[in-house]
Amino acid sequence: MRAAGPPILGKAARCAALCRAMCNNGVLCAAGRGGETPLDRPWRAGISIMQNTNTPSSVPPTTDAGAPESTHFGYQTVGVAEKAGKVAEVFHSVADRYDVMNDLMSVGLHRIWKAFTIARANVRPGMKVLDIAGGTGDLAKAFARAAGASGEVWLTDINDSMLRVGRDRLTDKGVLVPAAVCDAERLPFPSNYFDRVTVAFGLRNMTHKDRALAEMRRVLKPGGKLLVLEFSQVARPLAPLYDWYSFNVLPWLGKKVAGDEASYRYLAESIRMHPDQSTLAGMLEAAGLSRVRYFNLSAGVVALHEGVKLDY
C-alpha cells in the first residue's frame, strides 16, 4: 500500500506560491543533455518524420464538430456527459498497475517513445512546462530535471488516482513538482504562460479534443511548442498482426496483471477510434498551431505531433 502523501492540489491559483517555492527549491536539475538521444539516431527507434501538408479546410470532420450529444467510449456510443466518468473509472482501476502494464504491453517501447518526445521538447533551464494527462509522471520527471531550479514544471491529470501515483513516484526520486488535478478542456492556467505543453497518451481519452487542443494553445507562450504523443494508425501491412495483439493479448494481460480485462479492451478500441496522423495534424492546425508536423514511431503504432504557437 502506498503511504498517504500530502493532498493533491486542486486549483492552480490556490497553490501558485507554494508551487513556485517547490519549483525553485526542490526540483533536481542534474539532467545534463550529453549522450545519444533518439533524435540522434531516429532509425533505431523506428522513427519517420512527416511534415503536415493538410490545410485546415481539408481536415475531415471529427466527432467534436458541432458539440454532438453522443460520443464514443471505445466502440460504445455514449452520451457526451457520460464519457469522462467512464474514462475516470478506467484510470482509477488501472492506476496502481499502470507502469508495469505499460512496460509489458509495449515491451518497453513506451520508454523510447517518451525519450523521443523529451528530446523533441528540448526543455532548457528556466523553462515553464505543463504536462497534461501526465499520469504517473514519466515526462514531468525528465522535464523537471531539464528545466532545473529556475524552471517550473507542472504534473497535471484529471484523475487523482493516477496523479497520486505520479506524484509519489516523483517524490520518491527526489523530484518535487506541483501536481494539480485539472481537466485539459478547462485548464486553470493563464494564457501565454508555458514554453512547452505536452500530452502523452491522454488526448485519445478526452471528450472534446478540439477544446483541449485550443486550451493547450491558449496557455502556450508565443513561440512555445505543443507536443502530442498518442497511439496512431499503424502501417497497413502490420495491421492484422497488430489487431490480433491488441484484441487478444492486451485484454489477457490486463486480466492477469491488473485484474481488469475491460479497461485494456477499451485501450485497444479507443486507439482505433482516435484520429489518424494527418487528421490529428489538421486538428492541431485548426486549433491555431503552426508548423505542424508529426513523427511516426514504430511504424505508426504511435505518432508524435508537434505544433508551435506563433502569435497571441
Ligand SMILES: C[S@@+](CC[C@H](N)C(=O)[O-])C[C@H]1O[C@@H](n2cnc3c(N)ncnc32)[C@H](O)[C@@H]1O
Ligand atoms: C494512458 S494515461 C497516460 C499517462 C502518462 N501521460 C503516460 O504517458 O504514461 C492517460 C491519462 O489521461 C488522463 N485524462 C483523460 N482525460 C483527461 C482530461 N480531460 N484532462 C486531463 N487528463 C485526462 C487520464 O486520467 C490518464 O491519466
